[in-house]
Amino acid sequence: MSDPTLILRVRNLTARIATRKEEIHAVRGISFDIAAGEAVGFVGESGCGKSVTARAIMRLAPEGTSIALGGSVDFMGQDLLQLDEKAMRDLRGRRIAMVFQDPMTSLNPVMTIGSQIDDIVRRHTELRGRAIRQRTVELLNLVGIPNPERRADNHPHQFSGGMRQRVLIAIAISCDPDLLIADEPTTALDVTVQAQILRLLMRLREERGMSLMLITHDFGVVAGMVERVNVMYRGEIVESGSVERVFAEPAHEYTRALLHAVPRLDTAGRVL
């Protein structure tokens, strides 16, 4: 890679999802960069290919389908699309991690929170024995779980949605990844909790110098969080630029439509 400050350089990425009945071109040749420590937003309506893009980078195919990927995903000098599955597994969670949309279902309901984090720490670090649990408690503390020693022995159903999302974030950052992909991290949460989770993500990103790929359908979420935003529509990036620029003078018609879809307080409405 020519530019050392870039950690992710995606060129002409395509994803075709084959289901039993048909083939869907979910991502149609997109290119983008993410610099070290940078936060980039991906915005678009549901089905526009933003989640598939995230899964393509992680090489996670949705169950029951197979995904054919094309183009290149250059992550710190390695083309992820060329890696074998074992190398990819070592990389997942350690270098690139992901936070999922629905915290209610993304934790194993029959394992304690602590043991779920322990597993990942054991998998990707040299820590052994009691040091693992220490690290787990540290992580829970870091994401703002009160009483982390005691809470580590609880099961997911004893946590609220917001708390579970914190746990999932703890799992995701457990091995200090270089890139964190957050796929609609606040969509399933209460509005009040959404702000907390977003602030937590921001804080962690700054503290650890991670890059963040934030996927959302909500321009409001993107606004305060990221420097650059890519607008996706029908599997393509239709507009990309700094948040200020895209908000102030959206160039693409679709971006304008998307911005208009959010009710605003500063423009007068029309009586129906």
Place this chain on the structure above:
Amino acid sequence: MSTVRAMVDTAGSQNPPADKRQRLTNGQLLLGLGIAMLAVLIIVTVFAPLIAPFDPSKTSPNSLAGPSAQHWLGTDSIGRDVLSRLIVGGRTTLLITAVAVFLALAAGLVLGLLSGYLGGMVDEIIMRVLDVVFAFPVFLLAIAVVAALGPTVPNLILTIAIVYTPAMARVVRGPVLSVKEWDHVEAARSVGVSELRLVLRHVLPMVISPIVVATSLTLSHTIFTVTALSFLGLGPPPPDPNWGGMLSEARQFMELAPLTVVGPATAIVFATLTFIVLANGLREVLDVGSWR
């Protein structure tokens, strides 16, 4: 999801407390009854030689005697104590059953997990092969295999294990198909958990309850199959007693000494019923619904 929830809060939420005391649900009562019956079976089986009043193979001139203080269930055609033979014979029958079901469960788990989790061609091949086995009538297949390999105890066990493996594999495969698509499995995969570990730690624990219920039901079926095959002379050879064999020997004298038939028949019914009651209790308590 519902099965898991039920496992977690079996104790409380399903049954609203009446008055202040918790009322037991039907499922819990059934389960209790099943466990009690199972305890009786296990105790009698384990301590059989201590409990049996006579040596089950010792003959006496006092043949086909009716019940007496000495021989509670009378004696059979060559003067052996029926009660003692029942108690000791249960060991053979139940041991064959337990080992056979354990093997079927092990094979069913491996095949069901492979098939359900991997999907695709692996699934097709495994399930089609199992369908072939499944399509044979149980007894016909069992008789054919035992006849071909010879009526020894290991052969009987192997045969029954083969016969019940497809049903077990299906019970495992069904829920695995849906559980493998749950978010927490993908979430675990996204942090580098290996596929084997995904299956064992994130998929298998979710499908335990239907498997437990199916195992109990299969045990009841298997007791019946084992005794039936023994009845047909495909069981363990005489003189060691077993329930099916006893029934077969006693059949010719049932008019002279009805207890020699009623005894083993009752034992078979009791053992079969134990696992049916247990299965129904477990199904209610674990909230398995109609997986099967």
